[in-house]
Amino acid sequence: MNDMTITRAEREAKLEGMGCKRKRVEDIRFTQGKGNYVDDVKLPGMLHGDFVRSPHPHARIKSIDKEKALKVPGVLAVLTAEDLKGVNLAWMPTLAGDVQMVLADGKVLFQNQEVAFVVATDRYAADDGINAVEVEYEALPVLVDPFHAMDADAPVLREDLEGKTEGAHGPRKHHNHIFEWTVGDRDLTDAAFRKAEVTIKEMISYHRTHPSPLETCQCLCSFDKVKGELTIYGTFQAPHVIRTVVALIAKIPEHKIHVIAPDIGGGFGNKVGAYPGYICAAVASIVTGRPVKWVEDRIENLCATSFARDYHMTTEIAATKEGKVTGLRVHVLADHGAFDACADPSKWPAGFFNIVTGSYDFPTAHLAVDGVYTNKAPGGVAYRCSFRVTEAAYCIERAMDILAQKLGMDPAELRLKNFIRQEQFPYHSALGWEYDSGDYHTAMKKMMDTVDYAGLRREQAEKRAAFRRGETREIMGLGISFFTEIVGAGPSKNCDILGIAMFDSCEIRLHPTGAGIARMGTKSQGQGHETTWAQIIATEIGIPADDIMVEEGNTDTAPYGLGTYGSRSTPVAGAAIAMAARKVKAKAQMIAAYRLEVHEDDLEWDIDGFRVKGLPEKFLGMKDICWIAYNAPPPGMEPGLEAVSYYDPPNMTYPFGAYLCVMDIDVDTGVYKVRRFYALDDCGTRINPMIIEGQVHGGLTEAFAIAMGQEIRYDENGNVVTGSFMDFFLPTAVETPHWETDFTVTPSPHHPIGAKGVGESPNVGGVPAFSNAVNDAFSFLGSTHIQMPHDFWRNWQAAKALGAV
Numbered sequence: 017m018n019d020m021t022i023t024r025a026e027r028e029a030k031l032e033g034m035g036c037k038r039k040r041v042e043d044i045r046f047t048q049g050k051g052n053y054v055d056d057v058k059l060p061g062m063l064h065g066d067f068v069r070s071p072h073p074h075a076r077i078k079s080i081d082k083e084k085a086l087k088v089p090g091v092l093a094v095l096t097a098e099d100l101k102g103v104n105l106a107w108m109p110t111l112a113g114d115v116q117m118v119l120a121d122g123k124v125l126f127q128n129q130e131v132a133f134v135v136a137t138d139r140y141a142a143d144d145g146i147n148a149v150e151v152e153y154e155a156l157p158v159l160v161d162p163f164h165a166m167d168a169d170a171p172v173l174r175e176d177l178e179g180k181t182e183g184a185h186g187p188r189k190h191h192n193h194i195f196e197w198t199v200g201d202r203d204l205t206d207a208a209f210r211k212a213e214v215t216i217k218e219m220i221s222y223h224r225t226h227p228s229p230l231e232t233c234q235c236l237c238s239f240d241k242v243k244g245e246l247t248i249y250g251t252f253q254a255p256h257v258i259r260t261v262v263a264l265i266a267k268i269p270e271h272k273i274h275v276i277a278p279d280i281g282g283g284f285g286n287k288v289g290a291y292p293g294y295i296c297a298a299v300a301s302i303v304t305g306r307p308v309k310w311v312e313d314r315i316e317n318l319c320a321t322s323f324a325r326d327y328h329m330t331t332e333i334a335a336t337k338e339g340k341v342t343g344l345r346v347h348v349l350a351d352h353g354a355f356d357a358c359a360d361p362s363k364w365p366a367g368f369f370n371i372v373t374g375s376y377d378f379p380t381a382h383l384a385v386d387g388v389y390t391n392k393a394p395g396g397v398a399y400r401c402s403f404r405v406t407e408a409a410y411c412i413e414r415a416m417d418i419l420a421q422k423l424g425m426d427p428a429e430l431r432l433k434n435f436i437r438q439e440q441f442p443y444h445s446a447l448g449w450e451y452d453s454g455d456y457h458t459a460m461k462k463m464m465d466t467v468d469y470a471g472l473r474r475e476q477a478e479k480r481a482a483f484r485r486g487e488t489r490e491i492m493g494l495g496i497s498f499f500t501e502i503v504g505a506g507p508s509k510n511c512d513i514l515g516i517a518m519f520d521s522c523e524i525r526l527h528p529t530g531a532g533i534a535r536m537g538t539k540s541q542g543q544g545h546e547t548t549w550a551q552i553i554a555t556e557i558g559i560p561a562d563d564i565m566v567e568e569g570n571t572d573t574a575p576y577g578l579g580t581y582g583s584r585s586t587p588v589a590g591a592a593i594a595m596a597a598r599k600v601k602a603k604a605q606m607i608a609a610y611r612l613e614v615h616e617d618d619l620e621w622d623i624d625g626f627r628v629k630g631l632p633e634k635f636l637g638m639k640d641i642c643w644i645a646y647n648a649p650p651p652g653m654e655p656g657l658e659a660v661s662y663y664d665p666p667n668m669t670y671p672f673g674a675y676l677c678v679m680d681i682d683v684d685t686g687v688y689k690v691r692r693f694y695a696l697d698d699c700g701t702r703i704n705p706m707i708i709e710g711q712v713h714g715g716l717t718e719a720f721a722i723a724m725g726q727e728i729r730y731d732e733n734g735n736v737v738t739g740s741f742m743d744f745f746l747p748t749a750v751e752t753p754h755w756e757t758d759f760t761v762t763p764s765p766h767h768p769i770g771a772k773g774v775g776e777s778p779n780v781g782g783v784p785a786f787s788n789a790v791n792d793a794f795s796f797l798g799s800t801h802i803q804m805p806h807d808f809w810r811n812w813q814a815a816k817a818l819g820a821v
C-alpha cells in the first residue's frame with residue numbers, strides 16, 4: 017500500500033536515484049583497507065613469476081643459458097620463446113591485427129622487452145633466478161626517431177614481416193611501415209586550400225606518455241589439470257574479451273575458462289590489452305600444475321606495458337580572412353613502437369582520430385595516418401583517451417589558436433564563429449561522424465561569463481605592456497579548449513573487437529523482499545559503477561539504490577560485455593541497465609494490473625510503484641510487486657522478476673566542454689603557476705554529480721601531468737630515460753591546481769536516459785587548455801607553437817629562444 021505519511025519528495029529522495037550525489041558505496045571497503053585486489057588473492061601452493069628483460073633496445077639474441085638460474089634455491093622453471101613454441105605461444109595476436117612476441121624470439125626490439133620468465137616459490141627467489149639467467153646479445157642499429165622509420169636505409173625491425181607488403185589495414189610502403197589510413201575528400205580539401213585567403217600549417221606533436229594506476233598490471237593463473245579448467249584473476253578492464261582471446265589462442269574451451277577481475281586499483285586504459293605476463297603465467301601454471309602469480313613493478317609498468325599517444329600531427333587549416341574555416345588537412349605520423357598493440361576497435365587503426373574536426377563546422381577535411389615501427393615499447397591508445405580522441409582534440413584546439421593568432425583574432429571569438437550551431441544537430445562531420453546533440457555556444461558563453469574572459473584579456477594586455485616596460489618578468493597565458501568527444505563504442509555496424517560486436521549488457525534480478533542484484537559486462541576500476549548503476553535502476557524501477565547490489569568482473573556470472581574503457585560504460589552499459597530495468601518494470605506492471613484489478617493501460621508509474629489513473633489510493637509499490645512475483649503471480653505468468661538486456665547503441669555519444677586555464681610563467685626560471693582552471697562539462701543527463709566531479713578532477717590532474725611534464729622519453733640510443741617516478745612527473749597534491757567545475761545539460765537523443773560518457777572528457781579537454789595557456793603566454797614574444805610537455809626547463813628554453821632571457 018502507499019505510505020501516505022511521507023511526501024513525494026521524501027519517497028523520491030529515499031531512492032537515491034539519478035541526479036543524487038549519492039556517496040560511493042564501494043568506498044566503505046576501500047577506505048578501510050578491505051578492497052580485494054589481485055595481489056590479495058593467495059592460492060595454496062602459489063608460485064611467482066618474473067621476467068628477465070632486455071637491456072638493449074635492438075639486439076640479436078645469441079644464446080640464453082638457464083642452467084645457473086635453475087640451480088637457484090626456489091626456482092622451478094625458466095621459460096623462453098623456445099619453450100613457448102612447443103605450445104604455439106611464442107607470439108600472440110594483438111588487438112590491432114599485428115602479432116607480438118610473448119618472449120623474445122631471436123631478437124629484442126625494445127629496451128626492457130620480456131626475454132625469459134622465471135618461476136619460483138617466492139618473488140625473491142624469482143628475482144635471484146632472473147639475475148642468474150645468462151643472455152648473450154649482439155647489438156643492432158637502433159631506430160628511435162619515427163620521422164626516420166621509413167628512410168631507405170632504416171634498420172629492419174620486424175624480420176617476421178620481411179617481404180610482406182600487406183598489413184592488417186592495407187598495403188605497407190616500407191619494411192617499418194604498419195598501415196596508412198585515410199579519411200575524407202582529398203580533392204575537395206585540396207581545392208579549399210587553393211582558394212583559401214588564409215592558411216596555417218604546424219607540426220603538432222603529442223608526446224609519448226603512460227598511465228600510472230596505483231595498482232600495476234598483474235594476474236594469477238590457476239590451471240586445474242583434473243577438470244581441465246583455467247581460472248585467471250587479473251586486473252582486466254574487459255574480462256570477457258580476455259576469456260575469448262584465451263579460448264582462441266590457448267585452445268581451451270571457453271566455458272572452462274573463468275576470468276575474474278576483482279577490485280582494480282585504477283586502469284586508465286593500461287589494463288585493456290593482453291600482455292606477455294598473462295600468457296607466461298598461464299603457461300607456467302599449466303606446466304607446473306600450480307597457481308602462478310605475476311605482478312609488475314613500477315618500472316616494468318612504465319617501460320613495457322601499453323604506452324599512450326606518440327602522435328606527430330602535421331596540421332593545416334584553410335580559412336577566409338574573416339576567420340571562417342573552409343578546410344582541414346591533417347597528416348599523422350604514429351609511432352607504435354615494436355609491435356602494433358593498439359587497443360582500438362578492430363577496424364580503426366587510428367581509433368576515432370577522425371573526430372579531429374572537433375566542434376567546428378568544417379565543410380571539408382582530409383586525414384591521413386601512417387603507423388610506423390620503432391625500437392620502443394608497444395601499445396598505444398591507453399590513457400584516458402577514448403581511442404585517439406585526446407590527440408585529435410589537442411590537434412584541432414592547438415591549431416585553432418594558431419589560426420586565431422595569424423588572423424589577429426581572439427581565440428574565443430574564432431571558436432564562436434565556427435561552432436556547429438545547435439540547429440545543425442544531428443550534425444554530419446566532414447570526416448564521417450554523426451554528432452548526436454550539442455549546444456556549444458551556450459557552454460562557451462557560460463564559461464566566458466563565469467571567468468570574466470574579457471577582464472582576463474584586459475589584465476593580460478596590461479601585463480604584457482608591463483613586461484615590455486621591464487616592470488615584471490612574469491607573462492600571463494589564457495588557454496581555451498572547447499572539445500567534442502566521441503564516446504560509447506559502439507554501434508556494432510562500425511565497432512568490434514576481434515569480430516565481437518561492441519554491445520554491452522545488464523542482468524537485473526529482484527528478490528522476493530524487494531532487493532536485488534544487477535550484473536554488467538563492464539568493470540569499474542575506480543569509476544564508481546557500484547554506486548551509479550544502482551542509481552539508474554532506482555529511478556527506473558523505484559527500488560532504493562541501497563537495495564541493489566551491483567556486481568561486475570566475473571565472467572561466470574556477468575552477462576557478456578565488452579568492458580570499461582573509452583567512456584563507453586554509461587553510453588552502452590548504462591543504456592542496457594535502463595532497458596533491462598524497463599523489461600522488469602513491464603512485467604511488474606502486468607502484476608500490478610492483475611492485483612489492482614484494472615487494465616495495464618489504466619496504470620501510471622509514480623516514483624516507486626504503479627497507481628490507477630485518477631484513483632490515487634489504488635497504488636501498488638515495487639517492493640510489494642516483488643513479493644507477489646514470487647508468491648502469487650497472475651495465472652499463466654512465470655514466477656520471478658528478472659530481465660537481461662544486451663544493448664547495441666544506434667550511435668555513439670558526443671559529450672563536449674568548455675575549459676579555460678589561466679597561467680602565469682616566470683621567464684627567468686620557466687616556473688609556471690596555474691592561477692585558475694575552469695572546466696564546464698556537458699555529458700547529457702547526469703547520473704551522479706559528485707562522481708562526475710570526481711571523474712573531472714582526476715582527469716584534469718592527469719591532463720595537467722601530461723601537458724606540463726609527464727613523458728616517456730627515449731635517448732638517441734633507445735634507452736628509456738623516464739622509467740620511474742623519479743623522472744616521470746606524477747603530480748601530488750602539492751603541484752595539483754585547484755579545479756573549478758561547471759556544467760550544462762544537453763541530453764543524448766538516442767540514449768534511453770539521455771546520458772553521455774564523461775570519464776575521459778577532462779583529459780581530452782584538459783591537455784589543450786594547459787598547452788594553449790603556455791602558448792598564449794609566449795605568443796606576444798613571436799612564437800606560434802611550443803611542443804609539449806611544458807616543464808620548467810622547456811619553458812625557460814622557450815623564453816631564451818624568444819629572446820626574453
Ligand code: MCN
Nearest residue numbers: 283284400542548581582583584585586703704773774775
Ligand atoms: N557518470 C554519470 N553521469 C554521466 C556520465 C557518467 O554519473 N552522464 C558516471 C558513471 O556512472 C560512472 C562514471 O561517471 O560511474 C564514469 O562513467 P563513463 O564516462 O561512462 O566512463 P566509464 O565508466 O566507461 O569509465 C571509463 C573511463 C576511462 S576510459 C578511463 S581511462 C578512466 C576513467 O573512466 N579510468 C579511470 N576514469 C577513471 N577513474 C578512476 N577512478 N580510475 C580509472 O582507472
Ligand code: CUM
Nearest residue numbers: 285399400581582
Ligand atoms: Cu583509452 S584509456 Mo580508457 O579508454 O580505459
